[in-house]
Amino acid sequence: MNEFAFKEGPLKERSFNETTYEERSDHSPQQGTEQKKADSLGRVWKNRRSIKPFHTQASYFRYLFLEYRKIRYFGNVTHIFLPRIVPSGIQLSRDVGTTFTTYLQPWSVELFEILSSVLSTGWRYLDKKEFNLLVVLKKLCEKIVKTDFSLPDLKNRNLLEKYRSLEMLFLVLHYRQDYPEILISALKRALKKVPDIKDSQSVVLLVRRIINRDDELPSLYNFLLGLNMLKYRRYFEINDLIHANSGEVVSEEVFECEGETYHEINQCIAESRKELLSLQKKLLEIQHLKQYLPLDEKGEIDYKIIEYFYESNEQRKKCSFTEDLEDVVDLSARLFGLFVNSFENILNGKIHIPGVGNVELFARSFFQVDLTKLKYIIEKLGKITYYLESHFTFEQYLALLQPRKVVHRYEAEAKQLIDEGLVLLHDMGNKLERILRLRTPGEIGTEEYEPLEPALLNGRYFHLPFEGRIIRYRNKLGGKTVLEALSFIVRVCYLICMFFHKPDVYGLLAEEEAVKENIESKLLLLGRIAKPEILRELRLLIG
Known part of the structure; x- marks a missing residue:
């Protein structure tokens, strides 16, 4: 050894080499992925030993x-x-x-x-x-x-x-x-x-x-x-x-690395797999949301359905959606009230199906609590109007979504109530969206059926009763099939949440490109560090 040789420290580091492979094979056979790694490297090292041809x-x-x-x-x-x-x-x-x-x-x-x-x-x-x-x-x-x-x-x-x-x-x-x-x-x-x-x-x-x-x-x-x-x-x-x-x-196929590095790689694969599945879940949420958001000619969200929903109510006094933006408390209270008046029967009561009679689609345990809470919020919003010194505009409401040091007490309370109402609409929209997505398509018989229970969201096999039958009703759902009516309600829920910039809905849509880029980045990383069968499994899982 010469003066430039290593000190003993670095050279004593045990590497995953031919010797350790033979020791593992003879004395401690590995299971699962680690054994496959050892076998793969064993073949490589065997080939290296025969890399040189015979010469005379x-x-x-x-x-x-x-x-x-x-x-x-x-x-x-x-x-x-x-x-x-x-x-x-x-x-x-x-x-x-x-x-x-x-x-x-x-x-x-x-x-x-x-x-x-x-x-x-x-x-x-x-x-x-x-x-x-x-x-x-x-x-x-x-x-x-x-x-x-x-x-x-x-x-x-x-x-x-x-x-x-x-x-x-x-x-x-x-x-x-x-x-x-x-x-x-x-x-x-x-x-x-x-x-x-x-x-x-x-x-x-x-x-x-x-x-x-x-x-x-x-x-x-x-x-x-x-x-x-x-x-x-x-x-x-x-x-x-x-x-x-x-x-x-x-x-x-595998990294020829030290045991500690190999552990880090496996840990990274496990974490990346978990993150990838989480990202894919978020992307599916975005896609499910976008499915119910109509777009205009410019590719932007079209809120005309909300305007129509708001202005075509059965009250004698006609309302203007655009004008009522100057008083967001009244606007939100009326929207929430219209939602309850228009959809309570189908969600928590009975509807009339011609040739069948009055039918109950959902058990009372499904939406009753949400609708009761929404009615309470409508009542509170009606009372808080008297304490506001001036109209609380929609622009002022949006401004409160940004961090501010000074907020008027009743404006803050109004915003809190509106936000709670949006949470309820979002939850109900999500439940209905899952029902429509998870249901098994097909017409159920008209004689024996039971109202849908919340437990079906846990993955139970179910049909949507009378999904192709037309509803006879004197409101916005009249003339629609059951399937069309529930889809319309989901659309209304999501559009209202988007219009009011509900953060976890509005922000979710804004994340779409970043989520896609992160998924691609994770797939590229796993393509480099994971075995092909792991990557194939993940691609099957995420579709």
Whole structure:
């Protein structure tokens, strides 16, 4: 070991390598995903051990008349062999060991530390092949630092045996022609995520010096070629040392990482899966909401249904929706009152179906509490009008949605009551929307049926009674089928909540693009770090 070698600390770190794989297989077989990881990496490491094809030593005459001239030229250009007049006397240059001790090992120490930092979080933004190529490079740096490059016998044709494990790692990085550039491209991206490293170009230069061919100084690339020439008395290029059909030598299925990192990856997969399902649930909520929100020619929400609902009441005194925006307390009280008057019978009473008679669609436990609370709010809104010094306009109401230091007491109370009413409308709209979505389509018989109970929202199998039958009623639901009537009520609930900018409804719609981007981002992350079957399962779940 030389003065640039590692201290004992970093090198004692136990990696998930060939040795640990064999130990796990022999003594502690893993279950589930971890066992699949071990099996996958086991195949990769087995392929690495057969990465080099079998070579025989050339005959003396072949060496002398066909190989020697090329080997001698190689040695002179690369500074690997000493120039000799006598062909049989080929030998390594002593400068090789000195150069590696002076330059190659310090470069490897520096690069090892950088790669350790990069790989600790690299799995978050690199794909498995990129990450694993960097792992192989890190192992190569570690092996270089641990290797004794003193060359006491420069003519020893079996010197290659001493460097077999180092050679294997080096050949893995050149197994495919594009591996070196994939590795460098991945490293450049990864270095941008490491704030302590400012000069990424110098790091890339280190990599090129270690793995690429360099004829100015004796390079590791040429050294390994030279050792093979010395042993087999044949001229070699790097491709001659690689068995192109050895199989996968860099895994694209699992990360070749330390146990702690592997735990972090699994934890990230579990958390991302949970977040993805939550995002998908939110996206479905948005889609269910949008389904009941009509749009105008400009693609904006059309509130004409609310205006029609408000102005076409059965009272003698006609109301103007636009004019009543100047008094949001009266506006909201009338809207809530119209809702109760128009829909209480179908939600908490009976409706008349021609040919059937009066029928009760919903059990009293379904909407009675919500409607009772809404009636109480209507009453309170009617009383609070007397305490307001002036009309509380719709614009003032919207202004109160923003944080303010000073708020008039009765304006705050009015806003609170309106907000509570919107919560009730939203809840009732959500219940009806779920009923319409979860029901099993089809006409139920007219004789035996029971009013729908709240428990059906927990996933019970049910039909919507008389969904295709027309309602005979002298209000806004008259002439509609049961299905159309309930859909209309959902639309009214959601439109009122949107119009009054109810935060969890109005804000939900504004989040649609961000939710979609987050889903795509999570899928991309899981596509990099999770096994394909996990990603397929998630895609099936989210549709």
